Each structure stands twice: as C-alpha cells, then as structure tokens.
Amino acid sequence: MKNILVTGGNGQLGQALQKVAAAYPQFNLLYTDYQDLDITDADALTAYFAAQQIDACINCAAYTAVDKAEEEEEKAFLLNFQAVLSLAEICAQHNTQLVHISTDYVFSGKQNVPYTEAIETDPQSIYGASKLRGEAAAAGYNPDTIVIRTSWLYSEYAVNFVKRMRELMQEKQELNVVFDQTGTPTYAGDLAKAILDILQYKSENTEAAIGGVYHYSNEGVTSWYDFATTIKEMTNATTSIQPVTSDKYKTAATRPAYSVLNKEKIKTTFGITIPYWRDSLAKCLKNM
Template sequence: MKNILVTGGNGQLGQALQKVAGDYPQFNLLFTDYQDLDITNADALAAYFSAQPIDACINCAAYTAVDKAEEDEDNAFLLNFQAVLALAEICAQHNSQLLHISTDYVFSGRQNVPYTEEDETDPQSIYGASKVRGEAAAIGYNEQTIVLRTSWLYSEYAVNFVKRMRELMQEKQELNVVFDQAGTPTYAGDLAVAILDILQYKTVNPDAALGGVYHYSNEGVTSWYDFAIAIKEMTNATTRISPVTSDKYKTAAKRPAYSVLNKEKIKATFGIAVPYWRDSLAKCLKNM
C-alpha cells in the first residue's frame, strides 16, 4: 500500500478525495491541513517525510481568496509559490511523486478557443500570478511533477458558487449574475477521481515520463449566468435571475473573460473519461 500525503485536506478537493478514497484500497491517503502540517515550514515538511515513507503528495493547499490576494500579496505568494517550492524540494529528496493543483486564472482570458497546456500564461491578478510561480517552482524542481489546472471548482463542501446560489435562491426573489465570463464548472468529486486515476496509472507505469502540465475540468462551456440558471432549474427554485455584465459587479481582482480548458492531453495520456458539466452538477445537487 502506498502512502499518499494530501495537503489542504479540509478544503473542497481534500474532502472530495476523502469521500472517494475507499475506492482505491492500494492507496493510504494521509490527510493534513495547516493545523497538522505547515507546508510553508521546510523543517516541518522534513520531519513529516522522515517519519514515514511518502510515495506521492497531492497538493490541494492554496491561497484561494482571489480578491483578498490583491492586498495580501505576501501571503498569496507564501502559500501558492514558496510552499509549493518547499514541497517540490522535499518530494524530490524522497523520490515522491508530486501532483500540484493549479487554476485557469493563469490565463489572460482574451482567447476565444479552449486553452491548451502549451498556451502562454498571462495572469491578470495577484492570485493568478502566484499560481503561475507555483507551477514553475513545482516543475522546475522536478520535471516529473504533474501540475493539474482546473476551473470553477464546486462541491458539497466548503464555500463555492453552487452552495451560495442555492442559499441565495432560498433567501431572495431576484439575483443578478454575470453572463460575459465563459468557462467550465468542475465538480470536485470528478477531479478527485481523476487525480487518483492518474496516480494509479503512474503506479502501473512507473517508468513512464508523464510529468508536466495537464488540464481538467468537466466537459462543455457555460457562463456564470447559465450556471446559475441550471442550478435554479435543478432545484426548482423560483428566484428571478437576470444576466449582467462584469462591470456591474465590481471585484478587486480581474477574472478571465474566457477560461475554457482543452482536455485532450489528459484524456489521451491517462485514458480519463470527463463527464459533462450539467450531469455532474445534477449529481452534486442530489448529494446535497
């Protein structure tokens, strides 16, 4: 049985991994959060990796307060860059596979066709810039590191768009939701399965050179407005939802206007099936 360290174990993706862990009996997932393991502390990481063999690390820990990051740059870079560098270093020292989670915010959003892994990054926010630095640190230290970019993550857990919309539709008669930002929602349960399938593939093919950047989101494309409409329809809510442009909803950080991710590489390399976003939304809402 392989020991898999999961950082950020109390977040959306960490909890989704906890839910599906039983389907992968060959892995012993060790869930930690900042109270258990401070990944910004190199000495703490060294002690943890020395206490037991760690075959792989799934780094779900991140500074994700996108707007707050605009005035909290030091902490955003501490967790999204410096901590990733420390993880990459300790994983390399112990010959442990690192799988690091990144984001669609690394792109400018000016494109109008799905972004591939080879497209140039051009973040428009502190959060996006910190994640770009983290990607470079992870792969720069060990070319066998896998960076997995995702987008619009939601789940039954923590704070996210789906949970917030459900709450607001129970409280309000009218809502305004932006319609000029296009992307693809990602159900954390699907992403968790994809991550463990990748590690399983690596176990079966230990000598394969599979490091690098991969994209994973659900299939399809939508706007935040149409995403909200789908939630309304699937929950039989009666709230009136109106589409508005982004300039009517001011935020500290600029969001990508278009951040659809091309997933051909991950499907071709690992044989991963990617569910359609509406199907996964229905599954999540049913679980709620």
C-alpha cells in the same frame, strides 16, 4: 500499499478525495491541513517526510481568496509559491511523486478558443500570478511533477458558487449574475477521481514519463449566468435571475472573461473519461 499525502485535506478537493478514496484500496491517503502540517514551514515538512514513507503528494493547499490577494500579495505568494517550492524540494529528495493543483487564472482570458497547456500564460491578478509561480516551483525540482490546472471548482463542501447560489435562491427573490464570463465548472468529486486514476496509472506504468502540465474541468461550456439558471432549474427554485455584464459587478481582482480548458492531453495520456458539467452538477446537488 502506497502512502499518499494530501495537503489542504479540509478543502473542497481534499474532502472530495476522502469520499472517493475507498475505491482505491491500494492507496493509503494521509490527510493534513495547516493545523497538522504547515507547508510554509520547511522544517515541519522535513520532519514529516522523515517520519514516514510518502510515495506521492497531492498538493491541494492554496491561498484562494482571489480578491483579497490583491491586498495580501505576500500571503498569497507565501502559500501559492514559497510553500510549493519547499514541498517540491522535499518531494524530490524523497523520490515522491508530486501532483500540484493550479488554476485557469494563469491565463489572460482574452482568447476565444479552449486553452491548451502550450498556450502562453498571462495572469491578470495577484492570485493568478502567485499560482503561476507555484507551477514553476512544482515542476522546477522534478520533471516528473504533475501540474493540473482546473476551473470553477465546486462541491458539497466548503464555500463555492453552487452552495452560495442555493443559499441565495432561498433568501432572495432576484439575483444578478454575470453572463459575459465563459468557462466550465469542475465538480471536485470528478477531479479527485481523475487524480487517483493518474496515480494508479503511474503505479502500473512506473517507467512512463508523465510529468508536465495538464488541464481538467468537466466537459462543455457555460457562463456564470447559465450555470446559475441551471442550478435554479435543478433545485426548482423560484428566484428571478438577471444577466448582467462584468462591469456591473466590480471585483478587486480581474476575472478571466474566457477560461475554457482543452482537456485532450489528460484524456489521451491517461485514458480518462470526463463527465459533462450538467450531469456532474445534478450529481452534486443530489448529494447535497
């Protein structure tokens, strides 16, 4: 049985991994959060890895307060870059497979065709810049590192767009939602399964060179407005939802206007089937 360290275990993806892990009995997942293991503390990482054999690490820990990062640049880079650097170094020392989670915010959002892994990055926010530096740190120590960029993550857990929309639709008669930002939602349960499928593939193909950057989101394309109206439809809510442009909804950090990710590489490399976003949303809402 392989030991897999999960950092950020109390977040959306960490909790999703806990739910799907039963289907992978060959893996023993060790869930930690900052109270158990502060990944910004290099000495704590050294002690943790010395205490037990860690075969793989899924780094779900991140500073994700996108707007707040504009004011807290140092904190964002501490967790999204410096901590990743320390984690990558310790994983390399112990021959531990690192899977690092990144974001669509590393792109400018200014193009109109799905982003492949080869397209040049150009973050427009502190959050995006800190995550991009983290990608470089994760891969810099070991070419076998797997970086997975995802977008619009939601789940039954923590704070996310789907949960917030459900709450607001119970409280308000009318909501304004931007319609000029296009992307694809990602159900955390689907991403969690994909990560464990990748680690299973690696354990069965030990000589395969699979390190690099991959994209994962659900299939399809939508806007935040259409995402919200679909939530309304699936929950039989009566709230009126009005489409507005981004300039009517000011935020400290710039959001990508277009962040659809091309998933061909991850599907081809690992034989992964990705569900359509509406199907996964229905599943999540049912679980709620």
